[in-house]
Amino acid sequence: xxxxxxxxxxxxxxxxxxxxxxxxxxxxxxxxxxxxxxxxxxxxxxxxxxxxxxxxxxxxxxxxxxxxxxxxxxxxxxxxxxxxxxxxxxxxxxxxxxxxxxxxxxxxxxxxxxxxxxxxxxxxxxxxxxxxxxxxxxxxxxxxxxxxxxxxxxxxxxxxxxxxxxxxxxxxxxxxxxxxxxxxxxxxxxxxxxxxxxxxxxxxxxxxxxxxxxxxxxxxxxxxxxxxxxxxxxxxxxxxxxxxxxxxxxxxxxxxxxxxxxxxxxxxxxxxxxxxxxxxxxxxxxxxxxxxxxxxxxxxxxxxxxxxxxxxxxxxxxxxxxxxxxxxxxxxxxxxxxxxxxxxxxxxxxxxxxxxxxxxxxxxxxxxxxxxxxxxxxxxxxxxxxxxxxxxxxxxxxxxxxxxxxxxxxxxxxxxxxxxxxx
Amino acid sequence: xxxxxxxxxxxxxxxxxxxxxxxxxxxxxxxxxxxxxxxxxxxxxxxxxxxxxxxxxxxxxxxxxxxxxxxxxxxxxxxxxxxxxxxxxxxxxxxxxxxxxxxxxxxxxxxxxxxxxxxxxxxxxxxxxxxxxxxxxxxxxxxxxxxxxxxxxxxxxxxxxxxxxxxxxxxxxxxxxxxxxxxxxxxxxxxxxxxxxxxxxxxxxxxxxxxxxxxxxxxxxxxxxx
Numbered sequence: 001x002x003x004x005x006x007x008x009x010x011x012x013x014x015x016x017x018x019x020x021x022x023x024x025x026x027x028x029x030x031x032x033x034x035x036x037x038x039x040x041x042x043x044x045x046x047x048x049x050x051x052x053x054x055x056x057x058x059x060x061x062x063x064x065x066x067x068x069x070x071x072x073x074x075x076x077x078x079x080x081x082x083x084x085x086x087x088x089x090x091x092x093x094x095x096x097x098x099x100x101x102x103x104x105x106x107x108x109x110x111x112x113x114x115x116x117x118x119x120x121x122x123x124x125x126x127x128x129x130x131x132x133x134x135x136x137x138x139x140x141x142x143x144x145x146x147x148x149x150x151x152x153x154x155x156x157x158x159x160x161x162x163x164x165x166x167x168x169x170x171x172x173x174x175x176x177x178x179x180x181x182x183x184x185x186x187x188x189x190x191x192x193x194x195x196x197x198x199x200x201x202x203x204x205x206x207x208x209x210x211x212x213x214x215x216x217x218x219x220x221x222x223x224x225x226x227x228x229x230x231x232x233x234x235x236x237x238x239x240x241x242x243x244x245x246x247x248x249x250x251x252x253x254x255x256x257x258x259x260x261x262x263x264x265x266x267x268x269x270x271x272x273x274x275x276x277x278x279x280x281x282x283x284x285x286x287x288x289x290x291x292x293x294x295x296x297x298x299x300x301x302x303x304x305x306x307x308x309x310x311x312x313x314x315x316x317x318x319x320x321x322x323x324x325x326x327x328x329x330x331x332x333x334x335x336x337x338x339x340x341x342x343x344x345x346x347x348x349x350x351x352x353x354x355x356x357x358x359x360x361x362x363x364x365x366x367x368x369x370x371x372x373x374x375x376x377x378x379x380x381x382x383x384x385x386x387x388x389x390x391x392x393x394x395x396x397x398x399x400x401x402x403x404x405x406x407x408x409x410x411x412x413x414x415x416x417x418x419x420x421x422x423x
Numbered sequence: 424x425x426x427x428x429x430x431x432x433x434x435x436x437x438x439x440x441x442x443x444x445x446x447x448x449x450x451x452x453x454x455x456x457x458x459x460x461x462x463x464x465x466x467x468x469x470x471x472x473x474x475x476x477x478x479x480x481x482x483x484x485x486x487x488x489x490x491x492x493x494x495x496x497x498x499x500x501x502x503x504x505x506x507x508x509x510x511x512x513x514x515x516x517x518x519x520x521x522x523x524x525x526x527x528x529x530x531x532x533x534x535x536x537x538x539x540x541x542x543x544x545x546x547x548x549x550x551x552x553x554x555x556x557x558x559x560x561x562x563x564x565x566x567x568x569x570x571x572x573x574x575x576x577x578x579x580x581x582x583x584x585x586x587x588x589x590x591x592x593x594x595x596x597x598x599x600x601x602x603x604x605x606x607x608x609x610x611x612x613x614x615x616x617x618x619x620x621x622x623x624x625x626x627x628x629x630x631x632x633x634x635x636x637x638x639x640x641x642x643x644x645x646x647x648x649x
Binding site (some may be wrong): 037125207226228229231232233236237239240242243252253255256257259263301304306307308309338 | 434435438439441442445465476503523524525526527528530576590591593602612613616617634638639640
């Protein structure tokens with residue numbers, strides 16, 4: 001979800017609620033005000049009628065002629081009059097001309113004439129206008145309310161994009177930042193302090209990242225130097241020692257064992273360096289590499305090497321699979337996954353290879369049972385005791401797969417099947 | 424044949440000297456950039472073995488100095504840096520070969536021989552041991568002037584044996600010479616075994632005087648019976 005949409009969504013819910021409450025309050029205030037006004041009119045009317053009635057007893061009768069207002073009077077007892085207060089209420093009245101009930105507001109009160117008689121007075125005013133008014137008010141509120149909501153959202157959207165443009169510029173810039181590659185200057189003019197600070201922070205972080213990257217690269221290379229030289233010395237000394245004509249066969253046997261073990265360390269050191277380099281993105285140059293050709297060439301070489309195991313290989317399908325990769329990494333990737341199928345195979349075993357335009361799948365027979373998926377790609381997670389396995393082959397595969405977005409899957413159906421999917 | 428070793432690691436320098444002296448080369452050695460600079464400006468060598476990482480300077484700088492002086496020395500770079508960049512830069516600067524540490528002494532020996540052979544333009548482009556004569560560039564092998572047909576891998580093995588006569592060659596070194604460091608050597612022991620067996624059989628049938636001897640567990644040795 002985009003930040004703009006997220007903000008607008010978060011804004012619309014409270015706005016909807018607040019504005020609904022606001023509209024209701026406004027509506028009832030208007031309603032109250034209208035009733036007040038009507039009551040005042042009734043009061044004034046009452047004063048006027050009573051004044052006229054007191055001065056002229058001819059007024060002491062009903063007046064029903066007027067459609068808009070009318071009043072009724074009748075005499076009541078003193079007790080009734082004492083109990084009576086001014087009372088306003090809404091009612092309806094049947095108007096014959098219009099043949100329908102119309103809303104009215106009524107004031108019921110009483111007064112005493114100079115001759116000591118009590119009269120009840122009921123004044124009715126048509127409130128048709130009030131209904132019209134309220135209806136208009138209601139619809140106006142709804143229309144204005146929706147319009148206002150739209151306006152707020154549109155303005156928010158616009159203002160959001162305008163004020164957050166520097167943020168998006170930074171995001172675009174970050175997308176192209178790869179540690180170890182030259183950093184493009186971040187062109188992001190802004191008068192906002194926070195964004196200037198952010199620009200500066202990101203540029204500095206990128207610089208620091210590059211410095212760290214360089215340091216790590218140096219460290220890897222230095223570690224290599226520091227280890228390779230003593231290994232070279234030990235290996236070469238053993239070689240010289242083995243050439244000594246005084247060596248007995250027994251001693252040669254021992255030297256050979258040490259030499260083999262040392263070779264194992266050398267291989268392991270090389271593989272570890274390879275993984276660190278891959279993980280540090282030190283293989284930057286890429287070109288179009290045909291995985292199909294690579295697979296076929298390597299297959300021929302491994303067939304030769306493992307001739308003694310009499311493994312039969314089947315190339316079931318070979319479509320063209322070309323990807324933009326570092327050539328030596330592509331080679332290492334195919335080599336490791338293919339080698340795996342050979343070394344973990346049994347004598348007289350079989351290997352099936354299938355290359356489609358986006359997958360490379362290798363299936364091999366083996367004595368070993370189903371492998372543990374969780375440990376499969378961890379370093380040194382050897383699931384067999386083969387001396388020729390360093391436990392790093394699949395870790396290397398995983399590292400390479402990670403930088404080129406290649407999916408590596410493992411299936412087991414009596415045979416072990418590895419599938420590389422090139423996205 | 425004069426060889427100069429430029430290597431700052433004392434022990435490694437020492438084993439290289441010992442190994443090369445066995446091959447009857449005249450070996451000199453220095454440990455620093457400055458000493459190396461003096462040596463190469465004052466003397467001429469047939470081959471220089473150059474470590475890139477020296478305490479007081481880069482071997483690559485030394486290489487460009489050498490080319491500035493218009494010296495004709497062949498240079499083999501020996502480096503712990505297994506980085507493609509350095510390899511490309513080194514070879515572009517005029518180095519003849521590049522070896523990554525750790526390496527087999529036999530491999531170093533083979534590379535030196537190959538460079539020296541290439542340098543001797545006037546000399547014949549062949550190597551011989553006993554009655555075996557090989558033409559590395561044409562991939563031809565003659566035993567008593569009769570051609571012996573070898574496959575590519577058998578030929579590489581024979582070439583390696585002939586450049587290292589009398590020397591005990593480990594299976595690792597042999598495997599690396601055939602496959603490069605491209606294939607893990609541990610993979611290829613069975614393969615080396617069967618290839619050496621085939622090679623021995625072919626040489627024996629052809630009546631070659633040098634013989635390949637198996638040394639238990641370690642590897643093989645080519646011996647010329649006197």
